[in-house]
Amino acid sequence: MIVSYKNNRLVPAVIVAACITFVYYLIDPSVENYGSPLPDWRSQNPQAAKTTAPWGTKPTSTLPAWTEPPPIPKQTEPSIKPTPIIEPNPTSSDSLSPSDILLIMKTGSTSLYKRLLIHLSTTLSPQNIPPENTVIYSDNNQTIGSFRIIDILANISTQTKSLPDFDIYHQQPLYDSNNVYVEAAGVDGDNYGPAGGWIIDKYKFMPLMQHAGTNYPKAKWYIYMEDDTYLFLDNVLRYLNGFDWRQSHYLGSFAGKSDVVFAHGGAGFALSRGAWEKTFGKKEDLPGEYEKYTSEHCCGDQVLGYALRESGVKFGENNGDGKFTWGFNPIVHWRFGFSRWNWCVPLLSWHKVHNRDVARYFELERKWKGKQMRHKDFFEEMIASDLKKRQEWWDNLSELFSVSSGNKENPPVPESSHDLGLWKKGWESVEACERACEGWENCVQWSYVEDLCKMDDKLIMGQGYAPAMSERKTALKRTSGWLKERLDKWSC
Ligand SMILES: *[C@@H]1O[C@H](CO)[C@@H](O)[C@H](O)[C@H]1NC(C)=O
Ligand SMILES: *[C@@H]1O[C@H](CO)[C@@H](O)[C@H](O)[C@H]1NC(C)=O
């Protein structure tokens, strides 16, 4: 009786988990990542490499939470301190200002009306940066108010443009000419547009760097972002202040793929004028030389990293050593694992942001103007106020340790101090899970569903199901909880 009852409940769960994993691996890297190799940083971090079976029925939002690379051990710490935690002298005459840089925004015809518009009144507004220090690259020419959007694929060779990859480039203008809107606004006459804007996205990276350096030769830094990135510009400039723009520097969030170490595009990155001159500056047709390579590889940010390396510019904070510390984040704040390793370092970016996020981040930045914002500050301003000791119908995305009835005899245990008795009982109830977490010295959050207790030493905001959402009728209730008092130990 009992056995078959359990089996009945397991079968759908296993099928759902398998389907979601399948969807995640096959669809997400191409659609969601929009040309950026999200899966690869995971291979850098064995913990993050684990994909956990997501809960609920929302396959599009089931990426595992991002845990960052392990901190650089003391002895290998960079000799140049690129992320000053102490306030640099704000009156210092050589500190960078927005008028010293070019802020490059990359968008695409199919995402422009969904993601770019919010940036025009925030990130790219004159309040944030002089208009002449910004440029917007897309796959079509367009004007929105005072913003001119450039088709950066215009000069791609006819040979490359005849590849099937470019079908969308040729099809897109036909939507306009047939008076079909590609805005996904749910208004009459609307349409989602041709599928796969991300396919031509990778071809933009090389030409846009060439175009930026040629047309904005006075910029000390070329700072790249995408329409679903948010850059904390003040902090980014402060960070770049630690480097000489006349030298070669290629800085951002570490990513690796096809034997190339490169800056993750979605997280935002910076290329110094010195690096540009050594590479694009020496060869006007550098982009042309990499069109074939681009067609054979997945991601434009990887192509750029490869091309730069071949011309002698490598990624990394210490003369291209492949290392980076913290700050450029290829993930959004509510999936990010706040930990004691990143708590006190400056925040430089979020990726996969929504319009609402951009508006809120921008407000927060105005409030902080002139002060360095650390991950801790962001957390306290944007997340902490909603914290409860316990919340039903909420998933904190805890994932580090799982204790369930299936592994109760021999569950994985942390190296740090924990109460093994409480730990092994964690699967029994919400209360038991909370106690197991309390019994482990580094635990800051837990989640519980059915007979599964998950615990983590990082803070991940996660998501809940609002009372009106149908998932409350179709999914099992998951409860999450959070040990707020333990944060005091993370003081900076
Ligand atoms: C954008 O303008 C350039 C230069 O005028 C032109 O070569 C290119 O074909 C245009 N792009 C599209 C998609 O019409
Ligand atoms: C295309 O090439 C022309 C001629 O060299 C140049 O003026 C223009 O800026 C280029 N456009 C792009 C988008 O690179």
Ligand SMILES: CC(=O)N[C@H]1CO[C@H](CO)[C@@H](O)[C@@H]1O
């Ligand atoms: C960072 C964090 O832990 N966030 C959420 C965890 O879950 C609680 C509910 O238990 C939420 O209120 C927090 O926002």
